[in-house]
Amino acid sequence: MSVWNRLRRSDHEKVRQLLSPYLDGEVSQQEKATVEQHLRACRACQDELEGLRWTIGLLAQTSAEPLPRSFVLRKTDVEPARKAPRLQWAYPLLRGATAVAALLLIVTLAVDWGAGRGARPAGAPVQTRSIQNLQEEKALPQESAPQAAPLATGVANAEAQETPPSAADAQASSPPPLKTAPTAAATPTRANQGRPVPTGVAGRQAVPPGSPPSPTPSGSNRHVWGLIEAVLGALLLLLLGATWWTARHR
Amino acid sequence: MDEQSLIAAAQQGDLTAFNSLVEQYQQGVFNTAYRVLLDADAAADATQDAFLSAYRAIGKFRGGSFRAWLLRIVTNACYDQLRAKKRRPTASLDALLLSPDDPGPFVTERTQDNPLDQAMRVELRDVIHAGLRTLPPDQRLAVVLSDIQGFKYQEIAAIMDVSTGTVKSRLSRGRAKLRDYLLDQKELLPDKYRLKRKV
Incomplete structure (x- = not known):
């Protein structure tokens, strides 16, 4: 390609880029002169310019689209969306309640689990005392009560055990005149015959034969545990209520 | 006011x-x-x-x-x-719903044109829209603002938040692509809108 042709070609490309702004009158005087001079000699650029002019003419003839609706704003459009009332002040309270509830739950579970492990060596058979044995051990006045009294439930068992032994009880229980075998639970007595062997709270209170009664929770301890349970229940109710309220007002 | x-x-x-x-x-x-x-x-x-x-x-x-x-x-x-x-x-x-014979919901509201003009306008609009669809959004917007809305380069630059040189370039490329598309599809255009080349 000759130098002259190369120059003409680069001129042609430059002018092609200027055709669109040339039609809009967005070129400098010098650019305008260059374009017009080139157009006189270049048929391709004349066609391009004609095509561009035709395209712009067609675009100008596209009529306006009728509005599908009015876009006038209503008051409800511009008013800030009313937010659901939020109890900002309640969040720290609820957070604290959650923390306390979690802590109490952990403490309760830990104490419960620890007491269960401490009362019974690992692998040892679960030993329980029937109500009959208890009565015998403690030489309670109810000794003369019918042996088949319906008191063999675990909780009742535990409660019976939790009763602090009196001095007379201690005396009565110090010698082991018990008829109970070490496997009291394994050999069911008349009282617990045919019933499930209570474990857990009652089970961990198992007393080996011949040993003095293990220390049992005092009345104040019972009150503490009762209080913890009440607080846990109240916190649970509070958190459930807060969850319900939040879900409803979201 | x-x-x-x-x-x-x-x-x-x-x-x-x-x-x-x-x-x-x-x-x-x-x-x-x-x-x-x-x-x-x-x-x-x-x-x-x-x-x-x-x-x-x-x-x-x-x-x-x-x-x-x-x-x-x-x-x-x-x-x-x-x-x-x-x-x-x-x-x-x-x-999906409109057939080529159905001008669409907007056109039926135009009553000032006679039916033939109306039909030709619909054909023109469809071809132009198809052509605009081939352009990248930036070039399409430049073409619309310039050739349909009639804005000057500086106004387009302000609207699009770009320089005037960018507007010039986008408009030049967009128009050239659209022209090529319309020339390719000229059979779809009503006769009165076709490019009459000088012989």
Whole structure:
């Protein structure tokens, strides 16, 4: 390609880029002169310019689209969306309640689990005392009560055990005149015959034969545990209520 | 009330004054959105969003062309719509339901043209829309703002938030692509709109 042709070609490309702004009158005087001079000699650029002019003419003839609706704003459009009332002040309270509830739950579970492990060596058979044995051990006045009294439930068992032994009880229980075998639970007595062997709270209170009664929770301890349970229940109710309220007002 | 007074009142929170401006500009704003998005529902959404944004931001309007300011807002709304469409591509229900013989819901409202003119305009519109669809959104917007809305390069640059040189380049490329498309599809154009080449 000759130098002259190369120059003409680069001129042609430059002018092609200027055709669109040339039609809009967005070129400098010098650019305008260059374009017009080139157009006189270049048929391709004349066609391009004609095509561009035709395209712009067609675009100008596209009529306006009728509005599908009015876009006038209503008051409800511009008013800030009313937010659901939020109890900002309640969040720290609820957070604290959650923390306390979690802590109490952990403490309760830990104490419960620890007491269960401490009362019974690992692998040892679960030993329980029937109500009959208890009565015998403690030489309670109810000794003369019918042996088949319906008191063999675990909780009742535990409660019976939790009763602090009196001095007379201690005396009565110090010698082991018990008829109970070490496997009291394994050999069911008349009282617990045919019933499930209570474990857990009652089970961990198992007393080996011949040993003095293990220390049992005092009345104040019972009150503490009762209080913890009440607080846990109240916190649970509070958190459930807060969850319900939040879900409803979201 | 003139435009400046309406703008001043709207800046004080007067919704009625702002709605007067909406009535004045809604046609142009919707048309721009429609040509850029090429979807009537999306264009209506973009227009509504744009007017709502304009009402909330009118306190920041510091003079100049209110129309250009509005079109800048609708341009952003259109880009939002295009981005959303890219994330969730959907088939246009209109495109599924309308046959080539059915001019669509908008055209039936035009009663001033005779049926032949009306039909030819619909054909022209369809071909142009198909051509615009081939352009990238930036070039399409430049073409729409320049050749349909009649803005100057500097105004387009302000609306699109780019330099005048970029506008020149986008417009030049967009027009050239559209011209090539229309020349390829000239059989689809009514005869009176075809390019008559000089022999």
